Amino acid sequence: MSAFPPGPTPRQATDPAQAPGSAQGAEPAIQLRNLVRHFAGRGGVATKALDGVSLSVAAGEIFGIVGRSGAGKSTLIRCVNLLERPTEGEVRVLGEDLLLLGDRALRERRRSIGMVFQHFNLLSSRTVADNVAFPLEVAGVPQAERKARVAEVLGLVGLAEKADAYPAQLSGGQKQRVGIARALAPRPSILLCDEATSALDPETTHDILGLIRRLRDRLDLTVLLITHEMAVVKEICDRVAVMEAGKVLEEGRVFDVFTRPSHPTTRSFIAGTIGHSVPRGTVARLPAPQPGEEKRLLQVLFAGPNSTRAVISEASRRFGIDLDIISGRIDEIAGEPFGLMALAAYGPSAQLDAATAWFQELGLTVTPLAEVN
């Protein structure tokens, strides 16, 4: 993209086999241990926004926290820079326990943790340049230095020509670029993104996510983002944690969580992004099974070494069943390809069970197919 000048030595795209998340031994950039956060609810009944959350984010990775609204992810990300203080637990950022710091030291540390917001939260009374200068001003950086740094980061996000505009004159995507520039101005090593693309249209979302990834590669940032959209996770995250009711349901490399989700909530999240839904009409038009046979609708996910094997025709021969391919496609997560196929299987129940088991032995994931209207 032209908005992003080529850097001197842009880092190569992360090889998934050695994703930063799997780095051993190195101190995690962010480590949360057993975080609990109570909120005084109506009638004195306390609700738990966080219920024993532990996470660790390795330096240089993009870590996503996904969950529906009310899952506690917003509270969680606010605990990382202590905008919200956890009731219990430990918050270690760059090896330091933030909860032990006094006010002044905490403000100091916050400057090394940039934050980007869903609604941008720019000062409407300041120009773009003055907004970006704000964190530097607050930190007491001299004016000349401030000016140079503002120009530099505005160039980084491709908004140099908008320096003198006011936020109200910008589009949503441009506002978020200003938000990112502002977050990066004090040279943080960590970037927190609080639903940073949720107020943007899909195309702008794609641009902003691309920008965040390029900035991560170039500036060696650690990015922690929360979102309710699995598509965001699929597009840029290295690792992901799925949250519900203040707890982490599962966590792992994005490819693994997408291809082998272990929790029903995760599955329903993924269904909307990479899953197969077949229109009811299509299902209704499928032929009825022969007497003594059964019809099953299956979704088969191919990943890993067997993706290229001719499993469909082999299964058909081995088990004497008919497999009708309703639809199929190939997708990629974090650079790893996988195939997804919707099948109508016809045959005796026992043979269908056996075929399903055989698929699973081969490492394919077989799930019943979801129907939509």
Next chain:
Amino acid sequence: MIPWLSPALQDLFIESAIETAMMVGGAAAIAILFGLPIALLLHATGKGGLAQSGLVNRPLGLLINAVRSTPFIILMVAIVPFTRLVAGTSIGTTAAIVPLALAATAFISRLFESAFAEVDRGVVEAARAMGATRMQILLKVVVPEALPGLIAAITVMLVSLVGFSAMAGAVGGGGLGDLGIRFGYQRFMPEVMASVVVILILVVQGLQSLGDWLVRRVRRR
């Protein structure tokens, strides 16, 4: 200037207009000077504020409400000893500025406070995340972001002060309102009363338009 009035009355008009301007301007200046920090204190110590403290907020709020609920004519005579202490006298234009300023301070503190409450909480949160101190947040975020609201509040206060200043005649403060009462009403000179009313309407219109224009200028939304 007002052709249907005698030259003597015309002079009186000019004199009265100057007195009104002094009372309104003086009281407004003092009210803004004191009202701004009071409103910031109310805002910061209020519920969910940057330095939440019922111990500060409640007594201060109570005091302001007490001043605001006292009818101005009563407030004016009730604080005569204080006026004498501050202005050296309890009669005249300067003396009238004291109760006017007191009433206006209480009034504008609340108006400023609600202008501060309008500031987007997200912006304040962003400033906290960037490591700003509470003072920096108040002075670099809350006040500039509330500026259009503050100007609108000042406009409302100026208009109210023009009205209040008419009562200043009770302590010999003079001004256009006093002129209207003494000549227009007590001496049965309806042309004086009408002139006073017309001029006050024009002044208020002018203030309002000026305020609105300024608000539009500083509002960047």
